[in-house]
Amino acid sequence: MTNSSPGKDYYMSSNLEKNEDGKSCEYQENLNILREIDFFSGLPLEATKVFAYLCSRELFKQGDYMFMQDDEDGRAYYVISGSARLIHSVNGNETAIRDYQEGEFIGRLVLLGRMRRLFTLQAITDMTCLTIDRAKFAEALEQFPDQMPKIIKVLVDNIYNWEKRFIANRTGDCEDCMQKVGVSLV
Numbered sequence: 001m002t003n004s005s006p007g008k009d010y011y012m013s014s015n016l017e018k019n020e021d022g023k024s025c026e027y028q029e030n031l032n033i034l035r036e037i038d039f040f041s042g043l044p045l046e047a048t049k050v051f052a053y054l055c056s057r058e059l060f061k062q063g064d065y066m067f068m069q070d071d072e073d074g075r076a077y078y079v080i081s082g083s084a085r086l087i088h089s090v091n092g093n094e095t096a097i098r099d100y101q102e103g104e105f106i107g108r109l110v111l112l113g114r115m116r117r118l119f120t121l122q123a124i125t126d127m128t129c130l131t132i133d134r135a136k137f138a139e140a141l142e143q144f145p146d147q148m149p150k151i152i153k154v155l156v157d158n159i160y161n162w163e164k165r166f167i168a169n170r171t172g173d174c175e176d177c178m179q180k181v182g183v184s185l186v
Contacts, residue, residue, distance in 0.1 A: 034052050055131065066122070077106045079105075080130055082126055084124060097119060159183060
């Protein structure tokens with residue numbers, strides 16, 4: 001009996017394929033994107049190829065919700081094109097927090113564990129995103145368990161650098177904000 005599904009070697013070499021127009025296939029484009037994202041960039045090429053294969057592209061129309069506050073969707077998003085707005089709601093009052101643009105990676109922490117969303121993310125233009133869900137991420141990481149320390153280091157660096165920028169940008173203008181810093185101490 002033969003296995004009808006392609007094996008790992010097929011996926012590893014599929015980055016050489018071209019589509020009918022002679023352009024790089026979506027897999028190669030996904031691989032190139034992942035190699036630019038700090039979360040994946042320190043990983044060996046073989047591991048990054050597996051993640052690139054497991055990613056999918058998703059289209060969102062203007063006004064679509066990518067996720068809602070309190071959802072537990074377990075997906076990370078890389079914005080290929082378009083933009084989205086992060087919104088927080090309290091007692092029905094919505095506050096726009098910030099906009100995400102092309103080239104930004106959103107949700108890396110949900111790849112490592114269950115987490116309810118504290119915000120809503122809504123497309124403000126038509127968007128194309130590269131997505132990966134936690135289950136696929138965990139499945140791939142099982143093949144490369146020695147890479148977890150590299151991923152954790154990137155997350156630690158991200159948290160530290162975020163808080164450092166936050167403090168530098170808030171000096172003197174938000175005393176209440178400064179009382180709430182310390183996320184890097186978690």
